[in-house]
Amino acid sequence: xxxxxxxxxxxxxxxxxxxxxxxxxxxxxxxxxxxxxxxxxxxxxxxxxxxxxxxxxxxxxxxxxxxxxxxxxxxxxxxxxxxxxxxxxxxxxxxxxxxxxxxxxxxxxxxxxxxxxxxxxxxxxxxxxxxxxxxxxxxxxxxxxxxxxxxxxxxxxxxxxxxxxxxxxxxxxxxxxxxxxxxxxxxxxxxxxxxxxxxxxxxxxxxxxxxxxxxxxxxxxxxxxxxxxxxxxxxxxxxxxxxxxxxxxxxxxxxxxxxxxxxxxxxxxxxxxxxxxxxxxxxxxxxxxxxxxxxxxxxxxxxxxxxxxxxxxxxxxxxxxxxxxxxxxxxxxxxxxxxxxxxxxxxxxx
Amino acid sequence: xxxxxxxxxxxxxxxxxxxxxxxxxxxxxxxxxxxxxxxxxxxxxxxxxxxxxxxxxxxxxxxxxxxxxxxxxxxxxxxxxxxxxxxxxxxxxxxxxxxxxxxxxxxxxxxxxxxxxxxxxxxxxxxxxxxxxxxxxxxxxxxxxxxxxxxxxxxxxxxxxxxxxxxxxxxxxxxxxxxxxxxxxxxxxxxxxxxxxxxxxxxxxxxxxxxxxxxxxxxxxxxxxxxxxxxxxxxxxxxxxxxxxxxxxxxxxxxxxxxxxxxxxxxxxxxxxxxxxxxxxxxxxxxxxxxxxxxxxxxxxxxxxxxxxxxxxxxxxxxxxxxxxxxxxxxxxxx
Ligand SMILES: Nc1ncnc2c1ncn2[C@@H]1O[C@H](COP(=O)(O)OP(=O)(O)OP(=O)(O)O)[C@@H](O)[C@H]1O
Ligand SMILES: [Mg+2]
Numbered sequence: 018x019x020x021x022x023x024x025x026x027x028x029x030x031x032x033x034x035x036x037x038x039x040x041x042x043x044x045x046x047x048x049x050x051x052x053x054x055x056x057x058x059x060x061x062x063x064x065x066x067x068x069x070x071x072x073x074x075x076x077x078x079x080x081x082x083x084x085x086x087x088x089x090x091x092x093x094x095x096x097x098x099x100x101x102x103x104x105x106x107x108x109x110x111x112x113x114x115x116x117x118x119x120x121x122x123x124x125x126x127x128x129x130x131x132x133x134x135x136x137x138x139x140x141x142x143x144x145x146x147x148x149x150x151x152x153x154x155x156x157x158x159x160x161x162x163x164x165x166x167x168x169x170x171x172x173x174x175x176x177x178x179x180x181x182x183x184x185x186x187x188x189x190x191x192x193x194x195x196x197x198x199x200x201x202x203x204x205x206x207x208x209x210x211x212x213x214x215x216x217x218x219x220x221x222x223x224x225x226x227x228x229x230x231x232x233x234x235x236x237x238x239x240x241x242x243x244x245x246x247x248x249x250x251x252x253x254x255x256x257x258x259x260x261x262x263x264x265x266x267x268x269x270x271x272x273x274x275x276x277x278x279x280x281x282x283x284x285x286x287x288x289x290x291x292x293x294x295x296x297x298x299x300x301x302x303x304x305x306x307x308x309x310x311x312x313x314x315x316x317x318x319x320x321x322x323x324x325x326x327x328x329x330x331x332x333x334x335x336x337x338x339x340x341x342x343x344x345x346x347x348x349x350x351x352x353x354x355x356x357x358x359x360x361x362x363x364x365x366x367x
Numbered sequence: 368x369x370x371x372x373x374x375x376x377x378x379x380x381x382x383x384x385x386x387x388x389x390x391x392x393x394x395x396x397x398x399x400x401x402x403x404x405x406x407x408x409x410x411x412x413x414x415x416x417x418x419x420x421x422x423x424x425x426x427x428x429x430x431x432x433x434x435x436x437x438x439x440x441x442x443x444x445x446x447x448x449x450x451x452x453x454x455x456x457x458x459x460x461x462x463x464x465x466x467x468x469x470x471x472x473x474x475x476x477x478x479x480x481x482x483x484x485x486x487x488x489x490x491x492x493x494x495x496x497x498x499x500x501x502x503x504x505x506x507x508x509x510x511x512x513x514x515x516x517x518x519x520x521x522x523x524x525x526x527x528x529x530x531x532x533x534x535x536x537x538x539x540x541x542x543x544x545x546x547x548x549x550x551x552x553x554x555x556x557x558x559x560x561x562x563x564x565x566x567x568x569x570x571x572x573x574x575x576x577x578x579x580x581x582x583x584x585x586x587x588x589x590x591x592x593x594x595x596x597x598x599x600x601x602x603x604x605x606x607x608x609x610x611x612x613x614x615x616x617x618x619x620x621x622x623x624x625x626x627x628x629x630x631x632x633x634x635x636x637x638x639x640x641x642x643x644x645x646x647x648x649x650x651x652x653x654x655x656x657x658x659x660x661x662x663x664x665x666x667x668x669x670x671x672x673x674x675x676x677x678x679x680x681x682x683x684x685x686x687x688x689x690x691x692x693x694x695x696x697x698x699x700x701x702x
Pocket of ligand 2: 553
């Protein structure tokens with residue numbers, strides 16, 4: 018029995034995903050050190066900024082001591098780490114609350130945005146990539162090519178401004194800002210507006226929240242989607258001439274099944290890592306779009322933290338972003354393993 | 368030979384591949400025919416267009432490939448004109464194809480079970496089989512191709528099986544669809560020499576047992592000779608000779624066939640045509656006249672100008688070569 022247990026542990030240790038997780042944790046630690054130092058060597062006096070110009074010097078001085086600002090950097094980092102292991106990120110100099118509490122308030126809005134963006138991005142990529150890749154040279158293929166060039170050139174914040182101008186201010190089909198219409202209030206449980214609406218059993222609020230989510234998600238999804246659909250397309254074009262797809266044609270399977278199953282899945286193997294990277298980067302890329310749509314997400318907290326030199330706030334935001342990025346990447350690794358059995362069973366290269 | 372006794376007839380088929388810059392004129396007026404129950408061989412060096420011909424028959428050329436001219440008649444159905452439903456029906460239940468490379472013919476990201484059940488689902492469409500029934504049919508097929516432990520094979524991914532096992536799976540799948548005609552495209556490339564003979568023997572037995580017609584492409588000339596009654600020789604996208612198998616080997620007529628048989632490898636692992644001087648034609652700019660003339664030891668003036676047609680030289684032998692044209696015919700053509 019103990020022997021079994023040991024071999025099981027060995028297996029975990031050997032698994033790629035476990036190693037990547039450990040490696041990611043280490044790099045997060047490194048990231049914390051860098052951002053911690055950077056935040057402190059930037060010019061400006063955080064204690065003075067927090068308390069305002071009219072606060073008496075001795076109060077400010079006491080505040081500095083409280084934050085260990087007078088001590089050497091390595092000691093400061095040591096104190097910060099000690100707190101971190103107790104689950105504390107330190108007190109925000111802006112809100113005077115624990116940073117983790119602040120972040121917990123703003124993060125769900127960003128995560129919700131990321132999720133809808135990911136859904137739009139994945140569905141769009143698969144539909145456009147497969148349709149155009151299975152018929153290279155067709156009208157749909159040409160249209161995707163044009164769309165892809167435009168999509169790649171235009172950054173997400175420009176899409177955001179454009180979509181907001183057309184669909185909110187001109188046509189009025191979608192709300193221009195915020196997460197939910199004024200007047201609708203639902204009790205906060207998870208912080209995800211859509212989920213909370215469902216929990217409250219308020220279907221109208223659910224639709225309203227989705228309505229608010231749509232434009233910013235679309236703005237974030239478009240560029241990445243265009244690029245990924247092109248990548249999927251070229252993988253498809255290559256795969257549809259392969260014997261392992263033609264086999265199914267030769268047996269008289271319907272074309273749609275052949276393309277959307279037997280050509281798509283092998284093609285996804287090369288597309289998923291790119292999709293995953295794009296989705297993971299959303300945590301940082303969403304900043305500008307959140308501002309344009311006045312989205313009360315991580316950007317709102319992060320930007321105030323930077324402008325006000327909220328030391329713990331800055332480090333907290335960067336670390337949480339890093340953590341989300343890491344977790345997303347690990348999830349993507351798991352998905353790749355599920356799609357490609359050759360990786361799952363560790364080897365079997367042709 | 369009357370229409371009724373022909374199972375498959377390809378007439379004057381032209382196939383081109385298009386890439387961004389070039390057009391490859393591969394099949395150049397190919398005609399073949401197969402009678403019910405007949406087994407014919409198709410030989411020629413690498414790049415002759417054998418796979419292209421077989422894929423054209425099932426209309427599964429890659430998107431770059433186009434059939435530009437010709438007729439493909441399956442019984443009385445013109446496969447180039449028929450409805451999509453008819454074509455699918457023929458692919459499902461009449462004609463099966465064994466692909467050239469066993470390592471490449473199975474989808475790497477699905478289990479054998481998933482792939483076979485999907486195929487069988489459409490072959491037995493409308494007969495109300497449940498998934499478990501289809502799995503049993505799949506097991507039965509795997510047993511028929513002598514796979515040990517078919518349950519394990521069914522639950523495996525292709526990369527978990529050896530080359531020989533994979534090729535048996537491919538044969539089992541082809542058998543499911545080949546209820547009348549089997550197109551076997553070099554069923555033994557990329558396999559160990561010892562396994563090659565086994566696999567060919569297996570195919571031979573199965574075809575016999577099920578009374579199938581077959582087109583066999585192979586570099587193993589000895590096996591082709593013993594497994595088929597008639598052989599087509601292909602060079603550069605043309606059929607250059609057609610003869611009963613034994614006669615072809617005893618007395619090859621076309622200069623290319625002569626070289627091919629002379630240089631045939633003693634062991635079956637290597638490719639045909641390796642010893643022949645020169646290169647296969649460049650399909651972007653195929654040589655005018657006879658496509659073989661740049662490599663032909665007997666090339667004459669006319670060979671560079673006029674394409675020789677497949678003509679009957681005696682009761683069951685056909686050859687496309689000016690050496691065998693009647694002398695006055697050549698005169699007429701040269702005028
Ligand atoms: N998709 C394609 N695009 C361009 N040329 C192609 C394509 N597929 C095949 N060809 C060319 O067509 C010619 C005939 O190929 P084919 O595969 O039919 O030959 P083959 O007789 O089966 O040869 P082998 O014995 O090597 O299998 C080759 O010169 C090949 O390069
Ligand atoms: Mg071939």
